Amino acid sequence: MKIGVFVCHCGSNIAGTVDVAKVAEAAKAMPDVAFASDTMYACSEPGQEGIIKAIQEKGLDGAVVASCTPRMHGPTFMRTVARAGLNPYMFEMANIREHVSWIGRNKEANTRKAIDLVKMAVAKLGQNRPLYPKTFAVNKRVLVIGGGVAGIQAALDCAEGGLDVVLVEKTSSIGGKMAKLDKTFPTVDCSSCILGPKMVDVAQHPRITLHASSEVEDVFGYVGNFQVEVRKKAPYVDWKACTGCGACMEKCPAKKSPDPFNELVGRTTAINIPFPQAIPKKASIDPTACIRFKTGKCGVCAKICPTKAIRYDQQDEMVTEEVGAIVAATGYDLMDWTVYGQYGAGRYPDVVTSLQYERMLSASGPTGGHIKRPSDGREPKNVVFIQCVGSRDPSVGRPYCTGFCCMYTAKQAVLTKDHIPDSQSYVFYMDIRAPGKMYDEFTRRAVEEYGTQYVRGRVSMVYPMGDKLVVRGADTLAGTQVEVLADLVVLAVGAEGAKGSPHLAEKLRISYDSYGFFMEGHPKLKPVETNTAGVYLAGCSQGPKDIPTSVAQGSAAAAKVLGLFSKDQLQSDPQVAKVDLKRCVGCMKCALTCPFGAIKELETRGEMKVEVIETVCQGCGICTSTCRQGAIQLQNFTDNQILAEVNALLLTAEEEGA
């Protein structure tokens, strides 16, 4: 076998702390190595051309590239090797950047370690065999999880692109957080007026199936062929019969149920339609508030309903949807601000969250668009906004900037002046972060035209004094402490991943961060993809975003799905487990340990054996370490290949010791 070794400088990333010429020189002495060189940037066009030229001119059988992590450029170099006419699996990578040059400064030790890693890669490549992918058919339906603005956009774009779309929404109506907003920045246009028509489009689109009050229970399968179990939670109303007339809401005697749509500011009835523009506009019963469910008595709604749609005995229903791709658009939740003892931690009624204030501003909200203090219903004159409550605050475990709070606070300050012309708003801020189109202009308007007082500094404490609240903080520009006597305090609460998103991430087999946000495939170059093929992200499920960015990402996710579905056949990764039927004793231990259910029983010549479903197998290798017979082997990571690497390393050590 003739192997070529290509050592990359990566500019000074590697060459700064590794003697790359020496690594290439050492490689020439390794068994089977017929060619070795160092190159400035192996991944660049001349770098790749150099590899192709060497393979073709020297008649190489395989190539080792010693450079960065295979996560970054493994596929790049596999394509290079393929362009040179070799099987792409006749390629190995030695990670001498993340594993060597970036973690140590001792050039001599680094060079030694880099040589060891190259030696291991060469030894493994000696055992590599060509692998060939299989092709499989694609189910061209798409599942969108989450019916906020990002999910709606993704669903509509996919449907317009000719795909059948299943939209699953947890609550009883789509619309998400945007439906709760009164106005949007920086245009101060009505949120539900621009979102409402899109929601109607979803309802009316012949290609979109909407499951409201539903959650994804389980996900099986793989890209192109997912089976998704959806739990349709019982609304205790036959939605086929319900016309959304609202008669039940008018007569329901349980009127004190906290209203989640109004952020618990207002009260609602036990049977309700969350808001006037709800899609689907169907009633559902909250069994924790319903008198019928709690005491067995009542039943007013069943009597009043003109279409006899009430079903107290309705059960949850399971639906299986078969799709080829999934878009996760589960959005965000506000961080639990009650950890802030200094702001009252939920103890003072006149300290409200930003989203609660938004509902108070909304004409369809619990106060009919009138700003009223929750404690006594009076109209506030001095309103204090505190920014960065749960953003940029490592002390509560939220070090990141939520990004949209500066803008919505400016918007709420502007709206406050519109609603109460003789009011005065104060905003305590750290910096103003307004980088979007027309954003900075908007915050300036809040100051210059609406007279909002911006105070740069954190608030140390909010406490009641009589029927007012004392807001004490620092003015770091004036270098003094300030106190504002407020009638109402609005906390600009930061965002975190939606509750339950880690559970969903596990079902989708995608990663999530410690704040509950899903991880994108690459922070810069794969912002919509995940590391699981066929699963895409949109909106705040990936990180806090404003509406334009959420919509853009919803469209981007749709574009990715349409791109995926532009092929009728997909290729599977051949780096999967493979069973040696002669050795297999059918003990089924591998099947028990496989986390993906990729191993099934196989009867052959009257004996029980196992077989790997290649499209389901993720190549994790757990089965291979379970098998006592050594009968199941992960392709491209066989026992022989790994032992070759170990031998290469240990023999080096032995030589050095001798």
Add this chain to the structure above:
Amino acid sequence: MTGKIRYAYYPGCSGQGTSVEYDTSTRAVCAALDIELVDIPDWNCCGSSPAHTVDHHLSAALSCRNLAQAAQVEGARGVITPCPSCLSNLKTSARRMADPDFAARVNKLLDKPLRHIPPVKSVLQALFEDVGPDALYPRVFKRLEGLKLAPYYGCIMNRPPQIMEFDDHEHPVAMDRLLEAVGATALPFPLKVECCGASYGVARQDIVERLSGRLLDAAAACGADAFVTACPLCQMNLDLRQDQINAANKTGHRIPVFYYTQLLGLALGLDPKALGLDKLAVSPRDVLAAVGVRA
């Protein structure tokens, strides 16, 4: 609670002077609740206000000598002290000793290097964690029913949180819960961790008049019969200087300022003399009489 709990006790300098009633009431309450206090033999200044403003190593050496002396108390669960300032300095010094360079310099100042650092708690933390409100409830002799209290923890009892590691640093409740267990009403006093002005009473009386004045105003606005404190300095500023504050702010507050140990002692039926109620500048007589306690 089973059997006696033993602690090495650090009274601190104020316990011997300005807040002797805090010390005696602490001893009485602990004795009544089966917590055995053994004074740290030959204890010295904790290195608080004067030393730590001059030299952290010297300040830590003073604290660490006390910790080393405490190790001589056999069978002790750790060190407890009533004074938050002593507590702060003992805990901060113990934390700083984790740095080998710092420890080396401190050990040079000590005769013998400090090998074992015992756990350090406030008396409040020991009462809350080792006895607790539930165990306190059945031992109450006289319930302080109807006594409306403003629990005031002061600024350093729970802060900084990563060193004090007890209760909520912005909204502590340990003292509230103990007082509720003996029947008193703990009001939602909003300024429970605010600064009283501390030792500025010496240098800048106007600062104390402003900061402590605000505390008195807020307690009065809440409808408190009395303050309850856990800090000798807070107690002194609010109680001893109440007339000064009234004069400066043109107010007329007459709010007694108890140590929480005094009220727990009364509820446990201890002798008022041992609790040092006669040492309070603002007389608590009327407030206590209103709830049927003679003192």
